[in-house]
Amino acid sequence: xxxIKDIRQKRAKQKQKKPIKRDIFNQVSGLVRQYGLKESxxxxxxxxxxxxxxxxxxxxxxxxxxxxxxxxFSLVTKDEYFLAMSIIKKIDNPYLGFAHSxxxxxxxxxxxxxxxxxxxxKLTHYDFETLFLHERAKLNRGKTKPxxxxx
Amino acid sequence: xxxxLDSDLELVVESDFIYMPLLFDPEIxxxxxxxxxxxxxxxxxKPESKSIIAFKGKHFVKALNLQSFINNYEAIDAHSYxxxxxxxxxxxxxxxEVDGHFLxxxxxxxxFRIMPYFIKKNxxxxxKKVSDEEILDLIGEKxxxxxxxxxxxxxxxxxxxxxxxxxELENQxxxxxxxxxxxxxxxxxxxxxxxxxxxxxxxxxxxxxxKSLQIREQFRQAKPEHIAVLLYLADAGAMEIDGFGFxxxxxxxxxYLIYKRTGDYILKDYYARSYLFPDCRVAVSTYTPxxxxxxxxxxxxxxxGHKAGQEICMKNFVPSNEFTAENVIRTxxxxxxxMRYGYNGRQRNGYHSLDEMWVHIPTITFEDYRI
Numbered sequence: 440x441x442x443i444k445d446i447r448q449k450r451a452k453q454k455q456k457k458p459i460k461r462d463i464f465n466q467v468s469g470l471v472r473q474y475g476l477k478e479s480x481x482x483x484x485x486x487x488x489x490x491x492x493x494x495x496x497x498x499x500x501x502x503x504x505x506x507x508x509x510x511x512f513s514l515v516t517k518d519e520y521f522l523a524m525s526i527i528k529k530i531d532n533p534y535l536g537f538a539h540s541x542x543x544x545x546x547x548x549x550x551x552x553x554x555x556x557x558x559x560x561k562l563t564h565y566d567f568e569t570l571f572l573h574e575r576a577k578l579n580r581g582k583t584k585p586x587x588x589x590x
Numbered sequence: 591x592x593x594x595l596d597s598d599l600e601l602v603v604e605s606d607f608i609y610m611p612l613l614f615d616p617e618i619x620x621x622x623x624x625x626x627x628x629x630x631x632x633x634x635x636k637p638e639s640k641s642i643i644a645f646k647g648k649h650f651v652k653a654l655n656l657q658s659f660i661n662n663y664e665a666i667d668a669h670s671y672x673x674x675x676x677x678x679x680x681x682x683x684x685x686x687e688v689d690g691h692f693l694x695x696x697x698x699x700x701x702f703r704i705m706p707y708f709i710k711k712n713x714x715x716x717x718k719k720v721s722d723e724e725i726l727d728l729i730g731e732k733x734x735x736x737x738x739x740x741x742x743x744x745x746x747x748x749x750x751x752x753x754x755x756x757x758e759l760e761n762q763x764x765x766x767x768x769x770x771x772x773x774x775x776x777x778x779x780x781x782x783x784x785x786x787x788x789x790x791x792x793x794x795x796x797x798x799x800x801k802s803l804q805i806r807e808q809f810r811q812a813k814p815e816h817i818a819v820l821l822y823l824a825d826a827g828a829m830e831i832d833g834f835g836f837x838x839x840x841x842x843x844x845x846y847l848i849y850k851r852t853g854d855y856i857l858k859d860y861y862a863r864s865y866l867f868p869d870c871r872v873a874v875s876t877y878t879p880x881x882x883x884x885x886x887x888x889x890x891x892x893x894x895g896h897k898a899g900q901e902i903c904m905k906n907f908v909p910s911n912e913f914t915a916e917n918v919i920r921t922x923x924x925x926x927x928x929m930r931y932g933y934n935g936r937q938r939n940g941y942h943s944l945d946e947m948w949v950h951i952p953t954i955t956f957e958d959y960r961i
Contacts, residue, residue, distance in 0.1 A: 464616055513615060517648065520614035 461509055463536045467544070468523040469509035474541050478522060484529055487545040502566035507539040537562035546571050553578060595780035602643065602650045603769045606657055608779075609643060609650035622649065645773065656768060660786050671787065678791045696844055696876050696913070697823070700836050701725060703915035708834040708850055708922075726816040732831045735822045743817035749806055755792055756799050835871075849873035849885060850922050852929050856961070857891075859935045859944035865959040872902070872925040874918055880909045882925025889954045891933045891940030896954055903941060904928045 470476070515523065526544065527535065532551040537559070538544045546567040550557070553574040561570065594601075594610075602609040612618070625642065641652045664671040706720045709728075769782050792799070809817060823829060827838030833851035849871040856864045871885040882902050889896040892903045902925050910917035933940055942954045 468615075514613035514618075515615070516611060517614055520619065524616075 459511055461511060463527060464523060465511065465513040466509045466536055466538070467526055468513040468515045468519060469507070470538065470541065470544065471519050471523050471526070472513075472515055473507075476519075476522060476541060478518075480522070480541065481525055481529065484526065484545060484548075487549065502569045504539050504564060504566050534562060534567075538567065543567040550574065595776045595783065597776045599776050600773050601776065601779060602645050602772065603656070603774055603779075604643060604771050606768055607655055608653045608659075609645075610653045612642060612649040612651045656786075660783075660790055663787055663790070674784065674787045675791045678788050679795070694844065696846055699913075699915050699918075700846060700848055700876075701729075701823075704848060704918050705831070705834055707915075707919050709832045723813075723816065726819045729819050729823075729829070729831065730815055733819075733822070733829060735818055739818040739822045739825075740814065742821055743814040746806065746817055746821065747810065747814065749803060749810070752799055752803055752806075756796070756803065839875075839877075845875060845877045847873045847875055847885070848918055848922070850926060852926060855930045857933050857935070857944060860938065861945060862935070863945070864961045865944055865956050866961050867929075867959060870929075872922060872929060874921045874925070876913050876918075878911070880911070880913070880917060880921055881907075882921050882928075884929075889942075889956065890929060891942045891944060891956075892928055894941050902928050904932070905939075 530544065530547045532547060532555075534547045534551050534557070535544065538547055543566070550567055550571045553571065557570065599611060601611075612622075622642070643650050643652075659666070702722050702725055706725060769779065774782075809820075827840065829835055833853065834849070836846050836848045839845040839847065851869055851871050852867075853869050855867050857867060858864055867890065870888045872882050873885050874880055874882050882904075884890070884893060884900055884902065885898065887896065887898040888900070890902075893900040894903070904924060907924055910921065933944070935944060938944075942956075944956050946955070
C-alpha cells in the first residue's frame with residue numbers, strides 16, 4: 440500500500456503546474472533590448488577585467504539591486520539574438536542569470552572567478568559591484584573567517 | 591499596424607503579402623536551421639513563396655494579405671477608416687447630406703413656396719411671383735454666408751474630376767496598384783495604404799457618385815452664389831430671415847420645424863387693462879401632426895401650462911393631414927392669429943384668464959405682463 444501511495448504521490452507531483460522559469464536567454468536578451476546594446480559591448484566584455492584591475496574602486500556603500508522584470512518569452516531581432524548568444528557564450532557561468540544591467544554582465548566573470556559559491560539569495564539581493572568589492576576586499580585581507588562574511 | 595507603418599522597420603512585399611522581419615529565440619533559430627537544411631527558403635519573386643523567406647541576408651515571416659487588409663480595413667480600424675472616408679468625400683463634396691439636401695423636396699418647399707409668403711412685405715418683392723433665383727439672392731443678402739462656401743461652390747460645379755473617377759470605376763480599372771515585390775519602408779507602405787483606402791472608398795461610393803453627378807448636372811447652370819447658399823443651408827440646416835425661419839431635426843430624416851415669430855403684442859383683460867406679451871415662435875413640424883405649437887417656454891391663455899413645445903388651443907381648427915406649402919402657411923397663420931387676436935377679455939376664453947376672477951383658482955398668472 441505504501442508503494443502505491445508513493446507512486447500516486449509522485450505522479451501527482453509531476454502533474455502539478457510548475458511556474459515558467461525565465462531562462463538565461465530571456466534574461467540576457469531582455470537586457471540587450473532594454474539597454475540597446477550593440478556589438479561593441481563584446482569588446483567591453485573582453486576589456487572588463489583589465490579595466491577593473493586598474494580602477495581603484497572604493498567600497499562606499501552597499502548597493503541593492505534594482506529589480507528588473509525580464510520578458511517570459513523574449514523575441515528579438517537577428518542582430519540582438521546573435522549578440523545575446525555571444526554574451527552567453529563568452530560569460531558562460533551561472534551568475535549571468537542574475538545580472539540586471541550591462542554593468543553587472545561585465546562583472547559576472549570577475550565575480551565568479553573571485554568566488555564561485557555565492558548563493559542565489561545574495562546574487563539576487565545585492566548589486567554585483569558591491570559583491571565584487573566585498574570579495575576583493577576579503578581576498579586582499581587574506582581572511583576567510585565566516586564572521587567576516589557579514590553580507 | 592499603425593505603429594508598424596510609422597516605424598523604421600523594413601518590410602518585404604511578396605505576392606500581395608506583407609512579410610515582417612523574423613524575430614529570433616533559440617527555438618526559432620533551430621527551426622530555421624532545420625528548414626534551411628531541408629530546402630532553401632523561398633526568395634522573393636518565386637511563385638510558391640513560403641511562410642519564411644530570406645532576402646538580402648535577413649529572414650522575413652509571412653504576416654498578412656494586403657488585399658484582405660484593404661478590404662477589411664473598416665473593421666480593423668474603424669476610426670481611421672472613417673477619417674479617410676470623410677477626407678475623401680469632403681474633397682469631392684460627396685458627403686451624403688449635401689447631395690441629399692439638394693434634392694430635398696421639403697427644403698425646397700420651405701424655401702421657395704412657404705418663405706416668400708411670410709417675407710413678402712420686404713421692399714424687394716412686389717406682387718409678382720418671386721423666382722427661386724430671387725429668393726436665393728435675398729438669402730445671400732440677408733444671411734452672412736462664410737467665404738468657404740463660395741469656394742466650395744466652385745469645386746461642387748467641377749464635374750470633370752468626378753466624371754473621370756466614374757469612368758475608371760465603370761471600366762473596372764483598378765484605381766491603385768499593389769506595391770511591387772521587394773523591400774519597403776513602413777512610411778512608404780503607409781502612403782500606399784492611404785491611396786488604396788481612398789480608392790476603396792471611391793469604389794464603394796460608385797452609386798453615390800452617379801447620383802451626385804446627376805444632381806450637379808441639374809445645378810450646372812446655377813450661379814456659384816446660389817450654390818453657395820444651398821451648400822450653407824445643407825450644412826447649417828437652419829435659417830431665419832425677418833422673423834421667419836426653419837430648423838432641421840437631425841434625429842429624423844427630412845423633418846423640419848418651420849416657424850414665424852409673433853413679435854411683442856398686447857392683450858387686454860376684462861377691465862381693458864393691457865398685458866404685454868413677449869415675442870415667441872409659433873411653429874409647425876413637417877412631420878405629423880400638423881398643429882401649431884409654441885417653441886419656447888411660454889405662457890398664454892391658450893397654452894395649458896408654462897413650458898416649451900405647447901400646442902395652441904384653437905377652437906374649430908382642423909389640422910391638415912398632408913404636408914403642402916398651403917397647409918403649412920394656413921396652419922402658421924391660424925396659430926399666429928390665435929395668439930395675437932384670439933383671446934377675448936370679456937368672454938375670458940382660453941385655459942386661463944388674464945385677470946383674476948372673484949372665484950379665482952390659481953393657475954397661471956399674467957400679472958408680470960401687465961403694463
